[in-house]
Amino acid sequence: MTKIIEFKNICKEFKIPEKRTGKWSTFLNFFKRKYKIINALKNVNFSIDEGDIVGYIGPNGAGKSTTIKIMSGILTPTTGECIIDGYTPWKNRKEYVKNIGVVFGQRSQLWWDVPVIDSFELLKDIYKIKDDEYKDTLKLLNEALDLEQLLPRPLRQLSLGQKMKCELAASLLHRPKILFLDEPTIGLDAVTKLAVRDFIKYINKVWHTTIILTTHDMNDIEALTNKIILIGKGQILYNGSFDTIKNKYANEKIIQVEFAKPYEKILLNGYELISHDKNVAVFKTKKDTEFHTKAFINEISKEYDIIDFSVNSLSVDEILARLYKEYELQEK
Amino acid sequence: MKNTYVSIFKMEFKGELQYRAKAISGIATQFFWGIMYICLYMAFMSSDSVDGFTITQMASYIWLGQSFFALRFPGIHKSAGYEIANGNVCYKFTRPINLYNQWFTEYLGEKLASTLLRFLPIIVIASLLPTNYALSMPVNFTAFILFIISLIIGGLLCVSISMFSIYLTFVTLSPKGTTTIVATIANLLGGAIIPIPLMPSAIQNVLNFLPFRYISDLPFRIYIGNISITHGLIQIGISLIWLLITIVIGKLLIKNALKKTIIQGG
Numbered sequence A: 001m002t003k004i005i006e007f008k009n010i011c012k013e014f015k016i017p018e019k020r021t022g023k024w025s026t027f028l029n030f031f032k033r034k035y036k037i038i039n040a041l042k043n044v045n046f047s048i049d050e051g052d053i054v055g056y057i058g059p060n061g062a063g064k065s066t067t068i069k070i071m072s073g074i075l076t077p078t079t080g081e082c083i084i085d086g087y088t089p090w091k092n093r094k095e096y097v098k099n100i101g102v103v104f105g106q107r108s109q110l111w112w113d114v115p116v117i118d119s120f121e122l123l124k125d126i127y128k129i130k131d132d133e134y135k136d137t138l139k140l141l142n143e144a145l146d147l148e149q150l151l152p153r154p155l156r157q158l159s160l161g162q163k164m165k166c167e168l169a170a171s172l173l174h175r176p177k178i179l180f181l182d183e184p185t186i187g188l189d190a191v192t193k194l195a196v197r198d199f200i201k202y203i204n205k206v207w208h209t210t211i212i213l214t215t216h217d218m219n220d221i222e223a224l225t226n227k228i229i230l231i232g233k234g235q236i237l238y239n240g241s242f243d244t245i246k247n248k249y250a251n252e253k254i255i256q257v258e259f260a261k262p263y264e265k266i267l268l269n270g271y272e273l274i275s276h277d278k279n280v281a282v283f284k285t286k287k288d289t290e291f292h293t294k295a296f297i298n299e300i301s302k303e304y305d306i307i308d309f310s311v312n313s314l315s316v317d318e319i320l321a322r323l324y325k326e327y328e329l330q331e332k
Numbered sequence B: 001m002k003n004t005y006v007s008i009f010k011m012e013f014k015g016e017l018q019y020r021a022k023a024i025s026g027i028a029t030q031f032f033w034g035i036m037y038i039c040l041y042m043a044f045m046s047s048d049s050v051d052g053f054t055i056t057q058m059a060s061y062i063w064l065g066q067s068f069f070a071l072r073f074p075g076i077h078k079s080a081g082y083e084i085a086n087g088n089v090c091y092k093f094t095r096p097i098n099l100y101n102q103w104f105t106e107y108l109g110e111k112l113a114s115t116l117l118r119f120l121p122i123i124v125i126a127s128l129l130p131t132n133y134a135l136s137m138p139v140n141f142t143a144f145i146l147f148i149i150s151l152i153i154g155g156l157l158c159v160s161i162s163m164f165s166i167y168l169t170f171v172t173l174s175p176k177g178t179t180t181i182v183a184t185i186a187n188l189l190g191g192a193i194i195p196i197p198l199m200p201s202a203i204q205n206v207l208n209f210l211p212f213r214y215i216s217d218l219p220f221r222i223y224i225g226n227i228s229i230t231h232g233l234i235q236i237g238i239s240l241i242w243l244l245i246t247i248v249i250g251k252l253l254i255k256n257a258l259k260k261t262i263i264q265g266g
């Protein structure tokens, strides 16, 4: 496999002016600004193989969007080296961007007042796409995303999900080798989300497009890829398969128990009590111990009268929350 | 395959043509201010002329200004300022295109469409007004041709000066504030508020050394015959030099701003 993206020791500092307070503040601010440094990325290293789909995940403010912006040539890192498809994004920008497509889920690249198809035609001229190639691409995108009805309408008339479909199509008109998606599923309903995921997989398959996406929806990751990069507080914490992480927590079970009558205090040998409210209690298996139904029933019926219980594995969201907590990434 | 900039220009043009209601109210406003200005300066010009600048010429000067308002008002493209302030400009960075040229073309398209939608009704109505208040015909045919040429250069110069607002928006992130400052300076020093022939000659001499009066003062004064053909030709040459200088400086400034810029929002 050839590496298409390489990130070496990338650091990004944001310098934000800090306002003084007090008697002479305005005066002092005018002459000498005080700055606060935010280290958005600290020594970030990773590489991505050609043709891969990679999920770039991490809590809010971790540095995901900053990384995407550096990769798409929008931001210059403070220090470090980044080679993508042989280019340094923030150097030969005009040459480099011909090979990439970018979608920021919270922004729009299409023109507001004019029909979507007019925006597409303008992009065609900006990227100097040949007529027949454009026709083919548009046909393919049209079929995959069902755009026919949307194209003649101005962007301002489209719903969030319809807009996202058009944004995705717009970023692919020039058939980029690499596609960066920053929260492409944000705000979408279940059906549109599925459509977008299918589309991402499809593009990856037919064009072998390398795709990097950020998301807070772990189902996106589950549906699309096993390769994840986890970032927190500007540092890469994990780079590898999602299954490995899931397996790490596979043993952990959550057991919800319903009692025949309310108990004042509950204690169960070998299990961790998570919550307790009148006649319902939730337990968790202790680290590195396996769960056996029979043993559990034996243990709990020694002292308590139970009616019902259910056993669940951790959901992907819980796993992630656990992971963030383990790395102490949760904002307090 | 079409030329990219032609396509951008067309897109802006098409977008602007949608705002017909805005154009009609614009025409009314322009007309109202035209009358106001003429009455004001008529009261101010106690005699029939000030240094050879007659009341009839003044009226024509004002009406030309109102007709070609968009072409001489250095503002900022309707979305460019906001996209810089809120970070949507990031998409522009991901296109294989020079950003200065793109903004220049976009704004020129917007300005030209806006002018074409407005100038004719104002010119027609203003021509029909009673003498002293009316827009007169150009002094002669040569002057008319030179007027057209210098108006085109002036329109381009207006856009190239507007590009400084784009640069300043990158620095301040406040499109409204910067546009107001740039427009006020350009209008005041370019004769869009007080016609330059009405200013004291010492100030006029200073203004000759600045780019702003080549936006609209020069074409208008060629039209009314306040500047002779020979002088007009020389000054058209000077305006071309200013156009070149402002474009070069604008390009350098924006290149610098893009290097340092931090896109707002996550």
Ligand SMILES: Nc1ncnc2c1ncn2[C@@H]1O[C@H](COP(=O)(O)OP(=O)(O)OP(=O)(O)O)[C@@H](O)[C@H]1O
Binding pocket: A014, A015, A016, A038, A039, A040, A058, A059, A060, A061, A062, A063, A064, A065, A066, A067, B262, B263, B264, B265, B266
């Ligand atoms: N323009 C900016 N000026 C100052 N600080 C910034 C700027 N943009 C981002 N930051 C800071 O950099 C850090 C990383 O931000 P980034 O947008 O990359 O986070 P993210 O991982 O995309 O988060 P989210 O999941 O919330 O989108 C944050 O602490 C943020 O406050």
Ligand SMILES: [Mg+2]
Binding pocket: A064, A065, A066, A182, B266
């Ligand atoms: Mg983000």
